[in-house]
Amino acid sequence: MAIMGAVPSLRGRVSECAALRDLVSRSRSGGSAVLVVRGEAGVGKTALLDYAIEHAPGFRVTQVAGVESDMELAFAGLHQLCAPLLDHLDELPEPQRDALSVAFGRGVGTVPDRFLVGLAVLSLLAAAADDQPLLCVIDDAQWLDQVSVQTLGFVARRLLAEPVVLVFGVRDDRDGAAVDVLPGLPELRLEGLSDSDARDLLDSVVLGRLDERVRDRLIAESRGNPLALLEVPRNVPAAERAGGFWIAGTRPSVGQVEEAFVRRIQSLPADTRQLALLAAADPVGDPVVFSRAAEYLGIGLEALAPAEAAGVIEFGPRMRFHHPLVRSAAYRAADVADRRAVHRALASASDPEQDPDRRAWHAANAATGPDDVVAAELEASAWRAQSRGGIAAAATFLERAAILSADPALRAARAIAAAGAKREAAAPEAAYELLSLAELNPLTDLQRAQVGRLRAQMEFTRSRGGLPGAPAVRHAAALLLDAARQLEHLDDELARETYIEAMAAAMFASRSQPEALVSAAEAARAAVEGVVAPSRPIDVLLIGMAKLVTEGLQAAADDLRSALELWCEHARRHDGRALGWLTLAFPIVQESAAHEIWDDELIDRLATDMVGYARATGALAILPAAIAYQAGAHVHHGEFVTAARLMEEADSISAAIGHHPMKYHKVELAAWRGDLTEAGVLIEAGTAEGIAKGEGRLLGVAGYAAAVLYNGLGRYQEALAAAQKACEYNNLGFYSWTLLELAEAAVRVGEREVAEDAVRRLERCAGASETDWGIGALAGARALVAGDAEADALFNEAVERLRRTRIGVQLARTHLRYGEWLRRQKRRTSAREHLNAAYDMFTKMGATGFAERARRELTATGEKVRKQPLLSGDELTAQEAQIAQLARDGLTNQEIGAQLFISTHTVEWHLRKVFVKLGVRSRRQLRSVSWTG
Structure with a gap:
């Protein structure tokens, strides 16, 4: 295992090397390939990645390596990986090109959806691969910024027909546990070398005599870790190796190797140690910044020579350490004062115009106490990160800004903002801590209400997660209602948005606490009574839902219809505010409103506009729910094959973005199909989950589906029991449909009074x-x-x-x-x-x-x-049928790819298969044939 990136002989890695060669060979033939190489530090991941590069002649190679640092810069790793490919940027569709430009700080615009950025990266890789096959190597992926890792994970899951290879290296944590990065992708797990291979490697690096007993112990205690074995000549004196006097306590485990690196660095001259620390403190490794910082410290670059001679670091186009463990050792070997000094030097050396975010971060690390000037710079960096879609980076900057704020009012405001960003970045524990920090400072009434809302939102998320110790949904609903009341007259628009959230939570909890929905509706109605001529769809929807719960459909129908039509109008204009309204109210409130008014044309329009808006704006976070809702509309049309195709697409996108698949419409489809096995499993799972979470809406859906299933199978007694259970409470959106099932089942088993009561209740719903x-x-x-x-x-x-x-x-x-x-x-x-x-x-x-x-x-x-x-729909697969339909409608391959979040290469690949299956040769001929799928 050689130093500074040279490809080693890779003893004991025959099968692993073969796997990488096969990966490259597959892509050379026109297909894509993805592999995540996992293992502990020093086990040889980087060597294997270098091997892949060495054995990919004819490939264009782009690579990036994560660096252990607490500095989070949005899209920094992705930008570095894609930088050599940006000459293909103009080949991307305009929305993708704009999103990538904003994310990389090359342009200005609205905050891009991170998954639209992912689609843009996918298109960029595919465009670059048109010239020659492309190999992307991402080492130490666990240390890339969060949004870069998420985006690359999305790209890896959407690759199919592109001559692109993605190879990741992921290190286990310090305790040897696997890191939860890039889950679900093909993996290659690296273990230590076998005893015989470890012996060969050790013999190859140790000159002179090696006592056999020492050799055996070295191999056993290193567990075959190549790095630990390669460091033996530096860590075990020659006399001890040859004479058999080496004893435990300096064994070459990975941890001990890092300690040996610390001792090696501490043995260097003082100025050399300072420069090594300087290089370790800068995650970028820019030699220009390094040189300027060294000059600021008053140290000449010649002082770096002992470190280079010791194999610690290399000064070149990028500052490189022999191994990431050497970098962490260089930082650990220094005291706090020296660390602050080098961060101060790096802040001074960083260009305030070209690199203000790194400058702010280094200044923060150099601070010895609260510093409002540095805090303000960090806050500015946070808003820049947020404008590029880097919510995790924004959260990190804001958190640090709050800690460094001397002014209590600023500290509170920044802590609240940081908590909100941490919540959006799925880091609730950090958010709770920041809210506690905010509450240690004087708060305005509005800030107290904002804190209450954030806590309530996180409690609702926890309750829906069904984790042990999570609060009941009804508790979260009560917290959201309290937060909405506190926000009244402080921020009325935010108050009304919180009332929508409170009603959604109460709808989830309606079976266990039916009065909660009524309380939320009454409070919401009082809050919106003063709104004159409301123009926001969210406000009109709130009015309609409040009336629906308190007065019934007849009073609410016009407002509900107006709200949904108004939202469709905003969505068709691609109004950026529509996404926020959609996220707040869909699927629970908005979907229920559409179902309650029994308007099939409006439901179709809402489904079409939701999906169209999400596709056009790249809002993948909401797209699976929108597609599933559209699938539900097709179920009611009786178009089960189309519904199944859409659900498959929704599941595919959910998997790509790491979300749980949609459930509601899937169980409904299985019930209408009469599939006792599949529907039974889904109904049972939905019922169990609903009980565990206290989620009444899920229980209502499961009951409705069971009633449909058993009525279809002629098992009316079971249908009656399921429908009666589901109709005990009014689960808005499914309740009135279940009344139909209840009436039929009751008539079939001779329960006429039950049937008549169901019809009377249905009159108050459908009749209005x-x-x-x-x-x-x-x-x-x-x-x-x-x-x-x-x-x-x-x-x-x-x-x-x-x-x-x-x-x-x-x-x-x-x-x-x-x-x-x-x-x-x-x-x-x-x-x-x-x-x-x-x-x-x-x-x-x-x-x-x-x-x-x-x-x-x-x-x-x-x-x-x-x-x-x-x-059966087996002639074409679900995605083939969808692509064929879009091609028939006249969309180009690029437009189809943009709609389905796949690359143009993948569209072409699918269309070739479609043409073969349907026996046609052109898009024009697609208009004359029909298919299922």
Whole structure:
């Protein structure tokens, strides 16, 4: 294992080297490849990464190495990796190009979504790989800035057909535990060398005699770690090695190697130690900055020679240490005063115009106590980081600014801002600490309310996480409501936004604490009464939801419809504020509002505009939920294959960004399909999770899905039990749909009073909607409990109204119920007409349970029915079908890639497969063929 990056002989790494060669070979053939090499310090990760570079002739290589530092600069690692490729920047679609320019500080603009930046990096790598295959090497990835690691993880999961290789090196923590960086990617775990390979390596570096007993002990106690073995000549005197006198206490474990590095550095001349410390304190390794800082310290660069001769450091285009352990040793070997001195020198050497953030950070590390000037510089750096989308970096700068603030008012304000940024960066423990820091200082009424809101938001997140010791959802709902009340008359817009959050939390907790939703709605209504001509969709939605809970749908319908239409209008204009409103109110409040008004056209428009907005702005954090909502709309259309395709896409994006997959619409689809196995598992899991979290809404969804499933399978007693349980509380958005299932199940098992009560409750919901869907569904439910003279007319009204909607599943259900009723009336000819319609519709949808129920009824009328094959969607995969449809609609490959968050290469790869499967040769021919998938 040689010094300064030379490729070693790599003893004992035959299979690992073969894996890397195979990786490069695969990409040379046109495909992408990703590998994460994991292991402890000194085990040989960097050597393997160098091996990959050496064995990739013809590849363009770009690389970056993380440096252990508490300095967080947004996108710094990603920028360094991509810098050699920026000559391809103009080849990117404009939104991606702008996002990357802002993230890298090359341009100004709105804060880019970090996943849009990820798509831009994916496109940049693909464009660079057009010229020649590309190898990206990222060493010590655990030390890159957080947003760079997240972005590279996203890119790694979206690579497919690009000649690009991504190889990461990730070090275990100091206790030997695996670091949770880049989870789920293909991994190569490096362990210590075998005894025989370790013996060969040790013999190759030790000149002269080596006592066999010493050799065996060295190998055993180093656990085959190559770095520990390579350092033996420096750490074990020759006499002890040869004579067998070496004893424990200086064994060459990784920890002991680092201690040996400390001793080696401490043995250097004072000026040399100071320069080594200077290099260790600067994560960038810029030799120009290093030279200026050395001059500031009054030390000539010639003083670095002993360190270079000792194999500690190399002065060149970038300051390089022999090993990251040497860097940390150089920093540890110094006392606090010396560290502050070199940070002060680095701050002075950093250009205040070109590199103000590093200058501010070094100045902070040089501070001996509170310093409002440095704190102000850190705060400015935080806002710059936030404007580039680096919320984790902004949080770190603000935290340090708060600590260094001498002014108590500024300290409190910065601590609150830092806590908010830490919360957004998913660092709740640090956020709690910062809120405690803020509360140690005098706070204004507004600041106290802001602290209360942040605590409530984090409690809600904890409660939804279902972790041991997490508070109940109802507790979080109460905290959010208190925070909203505190914010009134201090920041009225923020207060109303907090009321929306409080209502969302209360909706989650409605089963365990139904009065919480009413309390939140009453308080919210009082808060919005003074708003004259509200123009923000979030305010109109709050008015509508408050009226819905306190007065019912008839009073709320117009406001709910206006709010959703207003939001769609803002989304179509790509209004930047729409994302904030969407994040606040979706999916719980906004989705429930749309469902409550029974307006299928508005639901379709909302789904389309949400997905379109999220795709156009690159808002991947909300996109999976938006796609899942659109999938839910297709479930009600009876377009199950399309719904499944969209859910697959939502899951794919969720996995790429590290989010949990959507659940609600997936269990609904499985229930409508009549898949007892899949639906049963999802319903059981949803029920268990709902109970564990105290999340009533999830229990309501599971109950609704179970009622649909069992009604479809003709297991009416089970459907009745599930529907009754689900309808014990009004879970907004699913409650009224479940009433339909309750009415049908109750009629089938002879529970007429239960059915009539369900219909009366449905009248207060669907009956007030004044839409064809709502009134049609209500007419169909009334027909179930009506006398024979009225039922015929009610069924006909239901069919006619539902035909004017896109709600195919309810139209098919109405045909089925009508046909069943007609058969019992001995009107077989009419019964067959409706039962055949139901059977055909359910079969085309893939609703196996309901289709079988219709088939049995048809058989009972005397009609012979052959089972029809259900559409499987297997001809094209879900993504192939989606790409084919977009290509048919006239989108270019680049536009398709931007919509689906994949590269143009991947679009081309999929389209070639589509053409082969469909037997066409061009996009134009796609217009003349049909497919499933």
